[in-house]
Amino acid sequence: MRLEDAMRAHDEMQGGMVGNCTVRVGYGRGEGYASSDAQAMQPTRALWVGNISPNTTAGSLRQLFEQFGAVESARILTQKNCGFVNFERLEDSVRAKQATNGKELDGMVLRIGYAKVPLKGVEGHHRLRNMIPTAPPLTMSGRIAEANAILGTSTVGLGNEDVLEPGVPAMDEQLVAFPYVTSLPPLPESRDLPFSQAKLREMRKRLDVQCPSGEFDAIFNESLHVLAELCTDYVGNMLVQRLAERATSAQKLAMISAVSRHIAAIGVHKNGTWAIQKLIDCCSSADQQSAIVDALRPFIPQLLLDQLGNYVVQCCLPFADGRNQFIFEAIHARCWEIAQGRFGARAIRTCLEHPNTSRSQQKLVAISLVLDSVSLATNPNGNILITWLLDISAFPGRFRVLAPQLACHLRHLCTHKLGSTSILKLIDQRQEPDARDLLLNTLFFNPEPQVLEDIVSDQVHGASLVLRILSCSNIDDIEKLRISVRVQASLQPLQKQGVQGYQKLADLVDSILISSNKLSLQPSISSSSSSSSSIPQADPISSITITLQNSDLYSSPSNNNGSTPDSFLPTSQSNNPTNQQYFSSSILSSSYFCKRKRISKELKMGLNQYFKTKTSRPPKTELKVAKLSDFHAHLRQGEVLQQLGKILQDESTATQLLYVMPNTQPPILTTRDAQRYYKEIKTAFGNGNRAEDIDVVMTLYFHQGLTEAEIVEAKQSGIVGGVKLYPMGVTTNSSLAGITVDWRREHYISEFIEKYHHVFVAMQREGLVLNIHGECCPISTTTTTTTTTSDDGNDNDNDDASLKDADVCVMDAELRFLPILVELSTRYPQLKIVMEHASSLQTIQTILELGNSENSENSDNSNGSNVACSITAHHLCLIVDDWLQNPNNFCKPVPKYPADRAALRKIIASKNPRFFLGSDSAPHLYTAKYPTFNPDPNPCDAALNTNCNSRAAGVFTTPILMPLLVSIFDALDILDCFDDFVSNFGRQFYSSVLSSPNYSHKNNNDNDNDNNTVTVIKSPTQIPNIYYLNQDDHNDKRGVIPFLAGSELPWSVKL
Structure with a gap:
């Protein structure tokens, strides 16, 4: 070619x-x-x-x-x-x-x-089998040619300044052509100063005491013609600094002109550098700064490489109106030359992280870093910049453009101490899986197996890298199994030769192959093989159950003896012969759940402390526990709100705070709407002491017309704590604001964030919380709009077919939203975000990883992250089988597999303060849950005749929330986690919101205060079959079925 x-x-x-x-x-x-x-x-x-x-x-x-x-x-x-x-x-x-x-x-x-520049010397035709050749430094032409396919060769603009995408220029020809000097000029020939040292000290002292302007001008004129010599003098440089501080604009221009010819040589002198830096700092006008730029431009690469000169360049970073652009143009044109120097690489990073550096300037440098990535990745100084690009820059697409650059040099990079670290960062990430897959395929599934063999044969770095890749949390177990098969084939010859140093890698490969349970690696599964189903198997920990009596609605299938287990946490799926061990390793293993040692230790502590076989600890029959702070409550309107008000007035609910969702009809779009709704809620609670004890925090409905002014007004109201984001079509009344999240679009994340950037910035500034229903809209099973009836008689378009994404189902709708959550957390580190009602292991994992990311250092959250997560009581009980069998258990997001339920339980047991209670208790009328009305229905029979997707999504737990949670925590033997989960952790995260004088319970950590606690006893709580809106009219059509209707809970509230 x-x-x-x-x-x-x-x-x-x-x-x-x-x-x-x-x-x-x-x-x-x-x-x-x-x-x-x-x-x-x-x-x-x-x-x-x-x-x-x-x-x-x-x-x-x-x-x-x-x-x-x-x-x-x-x-x-x-x-x-x-x-x-x-x-x-x-x-x-x-x-x-x-x-x-x-x-x-x-x-x-x-x-x-x-x-292409011809290489000097040609590699021989033969090389030893296991020898790893040292890659020669790439020429400029080689680096550019390899990057053309990634970055394109367009010569206009930088494209989207926030994204490293195809179609942007690889190098700017005009910038490269600028004649930068290759070495710094020497200082001018020294000549005797007309002043003695004593005279210089006297002049400096006169300037220090603010001498009159006439005297200052005399000193200035006397010094100007020897200003260059004064700069390098031990005392004279301080005199120059005082002159720069008091000089007029014209005098500063004269000073710049006097030193411009020798500004670079002076700037690297041990005395002169201070004078030049002060002169630059004192230049505030455009003409002064332009004169500095003209004088310094040819010397920028060499100055950046100098121990003192790089500080002279950094002094120009605050220049306004883009007058600091010349620095980044020089870095762009001479990136490799500067980055390989000790001071040069660190100076570049300082320039990139300066507050006055624009995104387009960062991108200009990032392009050069991509072109030089192979050389920089293996250079002790240059690797600092590759680390910045991967970990700090947050450019979408950075992994995607780097991976093809490095893929051709894996043999060299993977056996290099620094290069292997960069490769691991590209693989152990979830933002751009295509980049990760390219490197994995090139490394492990290369048609030339010698690449992997050469890497594995390097005991120092290569084998260690493969070991860390197999421990990555962002590679699923099936992929690890495929990799292990390849690694084992490469290890066998080495082990036969008696080569030592591979024991850890061999043990890990063996454990993965053993734990796979003979999982098929074929891309397609024969229909005759019923044992190859991909349904996840129950995690061994998920078999923990809560023992109940008379659990008719939640009983499991009869056993061989005809008896019915009395557990309401179903385990029937674990006996299904078609189940496959999809999650081959424990959720608590580092490969699936724990990316860092801190997380791993934390969760293993939860395993060891809370999920062992129960000891001989005496059973508890009476406890004093914290009252509930429910940070996700639905109170509805009209008759339902009135009935909920009566329920919450009952002391048995033990609720102290309600964080109210805004998806009513009409929705709560403005602060005035919130104030009106707040009064309706307080009226429904009545005028008793119980009503005064319940704090109510309002939220606004995130919509396209939301403005910064509305955010400010909401904060000033004192009753609004956050804004709830509902992607269009995901749950009840979620289509009212038109917030679409079309994940199929190439740049959907950046488009979504940029569209509402002003809102996120305002919320971050005002301290409002962003509450997110984190799902993408799943596929519709119909071609027309399916409606259900809302609680107050209005139609509710839960499943608008025009809103559905053809590649999403309810089981992975939450997973599809996680990239947006990650990007929001990264872009707005001071914005508190709550991922509501987590239902999957992947969500838990993502929240934990965000808590350990670089950007978490900027957050004021006690655990180091701006992202938290609410968990419902019913998601701690349900799995997919349960809502398929019983429509009353259908909610959004839907409960998923046993492994996901186990992950929710374990993170609560770990006492992580970013996971707390949000009940998502959603009352729906009987007719909304069972559209085909039957006066005496059998819920399971009704489920067989009606598609759950046409039903209202929601589980009603408000009346039984306290005894339900105590029963769950008691069965899991984690009652010592109860107060933190149901109250303390949520209040810590929302502390800035609850500081408003409207809330009487600002701190609920004092459990010795009777106002903050309630006593629960081991006495059964009977759950009614239905709660009627009108106690005088027992019309099932006007009633709400609670969670576990007709069952008994072993605990109750002592009144």
Whole structure:
């Protein structure tokens, strides 16, 4: 494809042997050799010269181009009518191309393009089998050519300044062509100062005491003509600093002019650097700053490499109106040269992280980092910048553009101490799985197995990297199994040779293969193999049950003896012969749940302390526990609100705080709506002491018309604590605001965030919480709109077919939303975010990882993260089988697999303060849960005849929430976690919201205070079959069925 590749092949193959025959190679005439390829390349110091006259010689070609700079070599390919000229400096090559392209030479119009710089020396034809060759430093042309396919070759603009995406320029030719100096000039010849040291000290003292302006001008005029010499003097540099502080604008310009010729040399002098830095700091006007820029521009690369000079450059970063752009242009043009230096790399990072650095400037540097990534990744100084790009920059697409760059050099990178770290970061991430998959496929499933063999054979870094990859939390177990098979094949020859040092890796590979339980690796499963179902199997911990009596609605299928278990946490799925062990390792293993040692230790503590077989601890019959702070409550309107008000007035509910959701009809869109709704709620509670004891926190409905002014007004109201975001079509009344999240769009995350950026910024500033129903809309099973009746008689379009995503189902709708959560947390580190009603292991894992990310350092949360998570009581009980069998258990997000339920229980047991109670208790009328009304229904029979997707989503637990939670925590033997989960942790996270004087219970941590606690006893609580809206009219159509209707709970509230 490329001429230079053909030339290199010619040189390497000429005279070689194929079998017993000597290879003879020559050049032929290609079909329409395209010079456009060479002309389209990014700048290199080698030029391709096409359309040369037959009379042109190498000497005349060299003579033509020497006027632009030193020429390393020139040669002619007479049979191709072209030649190559190699310059010593890149900028000379750029100028030569611009000046000669299209010019005539010996009567022929020249065509000029960039060529690949020939490598010095050729690697031998043979190498030892296990030898890892050291990759030579990539030339500029090599780096650019490899990156063209990733970054494109467009020459206009930077594209989206927040994204590293295809179609942006790889290198700016004009910036590269700038004639930066290759070394700093020496200081001017020293001449005797007209002042003695004593005189200089006297002049400085006069300036220190604020001498009159006339005297100042005299000192200034006396010093100006020797200002350069004064800068480097031990005492004189302090005099120059005082002059700069008091000088007028014209005098500052004169000072800049006096030192401009020697500004770089002075800036790296141990005394002069302080004078130059002070002079730059004191330049505030545009003309002064422009003069500084003109004087410093040619020296920026060399200054950045200097121990003192880099601080001179950093002084220019605060320049306004983009006048600091020259710094980033120099870094862009000479990135590798600067980044390999100790001071240069750290200076670049400081420039990138400066508050005055724009996103486009960061991207300009990021492009160069991508082009130089292979060399930088293995350089002790350059690796600092690769770490910034991967961990700090937060550019969407950064993994996607880096992976192809590094994939071609895995043999070298994976066996390098620093390079292997960068590879691991690209693999152990969830933001851009396509980048991770590219590296995994190249490393482990390469048609050339020698790549993996060479890496594994390196005991120091290669084997360690493979071990860490197999322990990554972002690689699923099936993929780990496939990798383990390949690794085992590579390990066997080494183990047979008796090579030591692979015991840990071999043990991990064996454990993965054993735990796989013979999981099929075939891409398709035969229909006759019923044992290959991908339904997750119950986690061994998930078999813990809560023992109840008379649990008719929640009993499991009869056993062989005809008896019915009395557990309301179903375990029937564990006996299903078609189940497959999808989650092959324990949820608590580092491969699935714990990315860092801190998390792993925390969760293993939860396992050891709370999920062992119960000891001989005496059973508890009476407890004093904290009252409930419910940070996710639905109170509805009209008759339902009135009935809930009566229920909550009962002391047995033991509720102290309600964080009220806004998805009513009409929704709570403004602060005035919230104030009106607040009064309705307080009226429903009545005027008794119980009503005064319940704090009510309101939320606004996130909608397209939400403004910054509304956020400010909401905060000032003192009753609004947050804004609830409902993606369109995910649950009850979620389509009222038109907030669409189309995850199928390529840049849907950035588009969504940019659209509502002003709202997020305002919420972050005012301290309001962003509450999120984190799901993407699942597929609709119909082609028309299906409606249900809401509690106050209005139609509720829960399943609008026009809103559905064709590639999402209810089981993975929450998982699809997690990338948005991660990006929101990263972009707005001071914005408190709550992922409501978590239902999956992946969500728990994501919240934990966000708590350990770099951006968490900026949060004021006690556990180091701005993201928290609410958990419902019913998600601690239910799995997918339960809502499929009983429509009263259908809610959004839907309960999922036993492993997901176990993850929720375990994170509560770990006492992580970012996980707390949000009941999501959602009362729906009987007719909404069972649209086909039957006066005497059998819920399970009704479920067989009606699709749950046409039903209202919600589980009603408000009247029984306290005894239900105590029963769950008692059965799991985690009662010592109760107060923190139901009250303390939530109040800690919402502390800034609850500081309003409208709330009487600002701190509920004092459990010795009777106002904050309630006593529960081991006495059964009978759950009614239905709660009627009107106690005088027992009309089932006007009633709400509670969770576990007709059952008994072993605990109750002592009144």
